[in-house]
Amino acid sequence: MSLSFPHDVSRALTPGHPNWPGDAPLVVQPGLRIAGGDSVNTGILSTSTHTGTHVDAPWHYDDAGARLEAIPLDVWVGPCRVLDVRGRAEDGLIPGSVLEGLPQQLPARLLLHTGQPAHWAQFPRDFVALAPALIHAAAARGVRLIGTDSPSVDPLESKALDAHGACRDTGVLILEGLNLSAVPGGDYGLVCLPLPLSGADGAPARAILLPAGTL
Numbered sequence: 001m002s003l004s005f006p007h008d009v010s011r012a013l014t015p016g017h018p019n020w021p022g023d024a025p026l027v028v029q030p031g032l033r034i035a036g037g038d039s040v041n042t043g044i045l046s047t048s049t050h051t052g053t054h055v056d057a058p059w060h061y062d063d064a065g066a067r068l069e070a071i072p073l074d075v076w077v078g079p080c081r082v083l084d085v086r087g088r089a090e091d092g093l094i095p096g097s098v099l100e101g102l103p104q105q106l107p108a109r110l111l112l113h114t115g116q117p118a119h120w121a122q123f124p125r126d127f128v129a130l131a132p133a134l135i136h137a138a139a140a141r142g143v144r145l146i147g148t149d150s151p152s153v154d155p156l157e158s159k160a161l162d163a164h165g166a167c168r169d170t171g172v173l174i175l176e177g178l179n180l181s182a183v184p185g186g187d188y189g190l191v192c193l194p195l196p197l198s199g200a201d202g203a204p205a206r207a208i209l210l211p212a213g214t215l
């Protein structure tokens, strides 16, 4: 099945969207109402910075790390490779071996399709995470941004956050909660635009794919 472009790889932010256990929920409260005599309708948005499709800034996992506004925009926009790694997990982690046989130089943005569905009716507690060795192997192939359809690059119960630590150590940035359910593996152009939340540890983002060669 070929994609039509632009192809949205963002999760719809429906009220009550399943979030990380204990994290702040997505809430949109009514603001002004035309029906109430106001000139416009408005809403009041409250959300975790990690709701749905979002980016992590290094400060999220490194207290000395960069805040969101310090990350150059070109990291989020440019050529990417979507890699179908469904069924490749070993003990719940995608290993570095999934890169074996790929070119020594990859596109700067690598998006991993682990098999998450388009819609999370509830939080996917059994999601597949990434082995730190995969982060290091990707960085060695020129990857500057790693994306996943999982809600995190680390397992739900992780306290060590080894994959985030590998991103800290390699400078690889993180895009989580993608919707790659309809995306065949291959090369595309990625446009990922985080909300410009200054001083933040991350932000929800609208991410789309364009045909390869567009960017």
Ligand SMILES: N[C@@H](CC(=O)c1ccccc1NC=O)C(=O)O
Pocket (backbone or CB within 6 Å): 020, 022, 023, 048, 050, 056, 060, 151, 152, 153, 154, 176
């Ligand atoms: N998307 C987040 C998930 C996460 O780790 C998290 C999110 C909100 C509150 C706590 C979290 N992790 C550990 O406590 C992340 O992996 O960066």
Ligand SMILES: [Zn+2]
Pocket (backbone or CB within 6 Å): 050, 054, 055, 056, 151, 152, 176, 202
């Ligand atoms: Zn996150």
Ligand SMILES: [Zn+2]
Pocket (backbone or CB within 6 Å): 056, 152, 153, 154, 164, 174, 176
């Ligand atoms: Zn993360």
